[in-house]
Amino acid sequence: MAETARLDGSAAGIARAAALLRDGELVSFPTETVYGLGADATNETAVARIFVVKGRPRFNPLIVHLPDVAAVQAVALLEGDALRLADAFWPGPLTLVLPRREAGGLSRLVSAGLPSVAVRVPDHALARRLLAETGRPVAAPSANPSGRISPTEADHVLAGLGGRIAAVVDGGPCTVGVESTIVGFAPDPVLLRPGGLPVEAIEACLGAPLAVQAEGGPVTAPGQLASHYAPRASVRLNVVAPGPDERLLGFGAVDGVGLNLSPSGDLVEAAANLFHHLHALDIAGEAPIAVSPIPDHGLGRAINDRLRRAAAPHR
Ligand code: TXA
Numbered sequence: 001m002a003e004t005a006r007l008d009g010s011a012a013g014i015a016r017a018a019a020l021l022r023d024g025e026l027v028s029f030p031t032e033t034v035y036g037l038g039a040d041a042t043n044e045t046a047v048a049r050i051f052v053v054k055g056r057p058r059f060n061p062l063i064v065h066l067p068d069v070a071a072v073q074a075v076a077l078l079e080g081d082a083l084r085l086a087d088a089f090w091p092g093p094l095t096l097v098l099p100r101r102e103a104g105g106l107s108r109l110v111s112a113g114l115p116s117v118a119v120r121v122p123d124h125a126l127a128r129r130l131l132a133e134t135g136r137p138v139a140a141p142s143a144n145p146s147g148r149i150s151p152t153e154a155d156h157v158l159a160g161l162g163g164r165i166a167a168v169v170d171g172g173p174c175t176v177g178v179e180s181t182i183v184g185f186a187p188d189p190v191l192l193r194p195g196g197l198p199v200e201a202i203e204a205c206l207g208a209p210l211a212v213q214a215e216g217g218p219v220t221a222p223g224q225l226a227s228h229y230a231p232r233a234s235v236r237l238n239v240v241a242p243g244p245d246e247r248l249l250g251f252g253a254v255d256g257v258g259l260n261l262s263p264s265g266d267l268v269e270a271a272a273n274l275f276h277h278l279h280a281l282d283i284a285g286e287a288p289i290a291v292s293p294i295p296d297h298g299l300g301r302a303i304n305d306r307l308r309r310a311a312a313p314h315r
């Protein structure tokens, strides 16, 4: 393929990106969480191309992005607790796994053959303008080669996938910085992946604790591979005193050579910096990375989930 076009958020840029998506091309676009690798979710060939370009080892189901609740209703059954969560948190970093509506015209591959579909309404002006203008549901995993760090800037996307996709819409850095929280229904709500929306906020909305899906439970989130988000260097977690050869990924007031997710100990700032700092340490070399302890509440749960995957032995 020719060079990947970098488009801006002007009317012309969004119109071009929407036309490419309708033509079955792959276009990366910013969301509040991470950059997505978008394809027309009604076009089986375009969806299949996502797996090829990412080098995904198998057909994990993908998240379908829509501009508003009405568009979600056309492809999935949204009611009860799911509707309550949608009303409270969309647009925002929450994905709901819902029963598919067959009349919605979604590709089979987007659900990897499951009777369910994962949907979300992103809270990002460029993403929503692009979705509205495309006029189709858009499937989008994170725009990184499979198993690598998720992109939070257009430059990350180009470094990983440049020359292999038609375009990237450059919307600057993502504000949330970790992927959406995923909730399924079995039929009661279950947490499938911690993410950008804190579990505590979901529990407050439901007025009940949220069950956590054990691996291999009733609702499958097959994309949750152990070794994911992996830099090339080894990663050691919960390190209070880094070794002399280690570079520190710090949190709070700590000393060491490296980068700090949030010197003031703010979990929101840390989430926004997480993949940026991992990318930067990854580019800087092969020296092992030592990570400060991160509190396991609020966005800390999503950060720790991603860090455990970064630290898992590589495939
Ligand atoms: O923030 C995000 O969610 C980003 C941005 C681009 O929106 N997208 C993203 O997509 O993280 P991806 O493909 O990397 O993650 C999809 C996750 C996988 O863990 C997959 O297993 C789960 O969603 N999933 C998708 N459809 C599912 C379904 N029908 N049932 C259960 N899990 C599903």
Ligand code: MG
Binding pocket: 141, 142, 150
């Ligand atoms: Mg991903």
